[in-house]
Amino acid sequence: MCQYDLIDSQDYTVVKTYPLQACTTGYDTCAQERDAANETAGSIRYYCAEHVEDGLQNTNTNEYSSSPVDISSEQQASIDAYLEDKSFLDIFNDGYNYGINSCVVVGLIGNEDDCDYIVKVGADEEWYPEVDGSICSDNSVAAKMGCAVGSEEENTGCILQRAIQEGYCH
Secondary structure, eight states: OBOEEEEETTTTEEEEEOOSBOHHHHHHHHHHHHHHHHHHHTSSOEEEEEOOOGGGOOOOGGGOOSSSSOOOHHHHHHHHHHHTTOOHHHHHHHHHHTOBTTBEEEEOSSOTTOOSEEEEETTTTEEESOTTOOOOSSHHHHGGGTOOOSSHHHHHHHHHHHHHHTTTTO
């Protein structure tokens, strides 16, 4: 039995708590509402997480960083400005044609997952989000991170948007 929360990643607040139920049922219910909320928001803003009992919650919010990369307020403003009016396809085209700072979209040939594209990030050009390159543009693979949003180009744009939001491309 599990209990899930729908979380808003902008301020890490609980949007909705689902009742205790079979784990797969609870997660699927949360995931449906998460996907609808993300579609409305036009970005990957919401996620599902297991509920933490009140007595076990971390009350020190100063120690939490939403990104594995330190992002200054100026860099965050630049990221927000870039993403403001961009569709997944716009982000894909920028990443594929020019690169976005230290991030690029790479075309694949003969990939075992039938992916046409993958994202590389940072000066070391590591695969994103998994360094083994296991996340790429095919719907079935991109769905693992909530990025089965349309064509392989749009899926790749969604993946690249996440990398940008997490500060990997500055």
